Amino acid sequence: GFSCTIPHKEVALKCMDEIDPIAKKIAAINNIVRRPDGTLTAYNTDYIGAISAIEDGLRGSNGANPAGGSPLAGKLFVVLGAGGAGKSLAYGAKQKGARIVVANRTFERAKELADKVGGQAMTLNEVNDFHPEEGMVLANTTSVGMKPNIDATPISKEALKHYTLVFDAIYTPKDTRLLREAKECGAIIVYGTEMLIRQGFEQYKNFTGLQAPEELFRELMSRHA
Numbered sequence: 001g002f003s004c005t006i007p008h009k010e011v012a013l014k015c016m017d018e019i020d021p022i023a024k025k026i027a028a029i030n031n032i033v034r035r036p037d038g039t040l041t042a043y044n045t046d047y048i049g050a051i052s053a054i055e056d057g058l059r060g061s062n063g064a065n066p067a068g069g070s071p072l073a074g075k076l077f078v079v080l081g082a083g084g085a086g087k088s089l090a091y092g093a094k095q096k097g098a099r100i101v102v103a104n105r106t107f108e109r110a111k112e113l114a115d116k117v118g119g120q121a122m123t124l125n126e127v128n129d130f131h132p133e134e135g136m137v138l139a140n141t142t143s144v145g146m147k148p149n150i151d152a153t154p155i156s157k158e159a160l161k162h163y164t165l166v167f168d169a170i171y172t173p174k175d176t177r178l179l180r181e182a183k184e185c186g187a188i189i190v191y192g193t194e195m196l197i198r199q200g201f202e203q204y205k206n207f208t209g210l211q212a213p214e215e216l217f218r219e220l221m222s223r224h225a
């Protein structure tokens with residue numbers, strides 16, 4: 001099989017024989033497995049990588065969930081952005097029982113995604129004044145703050161104090177302004193590099209049927225990011 005990235009994640013769907021049900025809902029794939037009979041099965045491992053990193057971040061702060069369920073269940077989960085990564089995070093968090101809010105520069109795209117996950121939509125400008133409750137989870141999937149515009153951030157520092165955990169999908173740079181400010185506000189932070197590496201673990205498993213050599217992956221990643 002093979003991996004598939006921007007700009008092929010959506011169009012490649014048309015060439016598949018079988019598509020994982022969540023990948024079908026997200027309408028984007030990044031991992032294609034070629035079976036011995038030549039048929040192609042597609043997965044989206046982006047959402048698994050990001051959501052498992054966020055769950056582990058929350059578990060680290062609260063201890064293990066005694067009921068064994070996801071620590072995202074019942075949380076208000078605010079997704080900034082409605083592109084490929086935004087869809088992965090919104091569907092992934094919804095699947096874990098979170099309540100979803102999508103905030104995007106282009107409101108129509110936020111609305112379309114929010115409607116699909118039974119959530120609320122708003123523009124990116126509105127998110128600074130949105131704090132209906134404390135302890136929310138924030139996931140930035142916009143490219144705001146990505147190299148070379150490293151001084152940009154998608155949300156004010158003031159607004160970050162209402163969030164328990166802040167995740168940034170951006171991994172260039174690893175330490176974005178958003179994550180630095182979230183840390184200063186006392187939030188748990190989850191790096192985009194964690195999503196990147198964990199989605200790779202899933203691809204390895206799909207390709208080989210074996211667990212990924214996680215330490216080796218981490219060592220290789222530390223040399224490059």
Ligand SMILES: NC(=O)c1ccc[n+]([C@@H]2O[C@H](COP(=O)([O-])OP(=O)(O)OC[C@H]3O[C@@H](n4cnc5c(N)ncnc54)[C@H](OP(=O)(O)O)[C@@H]3O)[C@@H](O)[C@H]2O)c1
Pocket residue numbers: 006046080081082083084085086104105106109124141142143144146169170171192193195196197199
């Ligand atoms: N860590 C990982 O493994 C991983 C995996 C995938 C992606 N990513 C990262 O996630 C980010 C988004 O990737 P993607 O594939 O989702 O891209 P995409 O499909 O092109 O979506 C880009 C999103 O960013 C928003 N945006 C772009 N420029 C903006 C600006 N100047 N102000 C406000 N919003 C802006 C877009 O809003 P509009 O709808 O208004 O255009 C859209 O919601 C990138 O930084 C990428 O590197 C990380």
